[in-house]
Amino acid sequence: ELLKSLKAKEAETADLKSRLQYLQADFLNLQRNAAREKEQQRDFAITRFAGDLLETVDVLALALKSVPEDVVAQSDSPSPDSSSTPNSKSVQTYLRELHQGVDMTHRLLLSTLFKYHVKPFDPVGDKFDPNVHEALYQAPVPGKEPGTILECQKTGYMIKDRLLRAAQVGVVQETS
Helix, strand or coil: CHHHHHHHHHHHHHHHHHHHHHHHHHHHHHHHHHHHHHHHHHHHCCHHHHHHHHHHHHHHHHHHHHCCHHHHHCCCCCCHHHHCCCCCCCHHHHHHHHHHHHHHHHHHHHHHHHHCCEEEECCCCCECCCCCEEEEEEEECCCCCCCEEEEEEECEEEECCEEEECEEEEEEECCC
């Protein structure tokens, strides 16, 4: 009878040990999953905010493109009416300084987005991929491979390896 009791206790101990090992493994998995989810939440918490900021980046880029490079690069030539006030700046100087300020703001905003792993991509010349590109139009272009991206209207952005905004593109159409 004592032997029976001992065997029962050994079986119970083995069962409890097995359950304990299972629970320990389960707890470790839970800890790993929680840590991974926390990291993903941290990495992608700014997704909506960054997406909203992309419109501002686009507007700043359009403002920079609206001023021709040769106008920004020109040196000041004194205008006829500038002789009346020696400290006045020419319109060219104001335009160049405004352009520099917009350019600095644009770069600062992009570098801030880079800190949070938001990176632009320009797919011109790549093969069209509907997962990361949004086709705005198709155009037949002789000599170009059909399905190739011809032009990028709006730059695409990734946050780490996840798509934040698809690049809006024009695609080479098949000529038949």
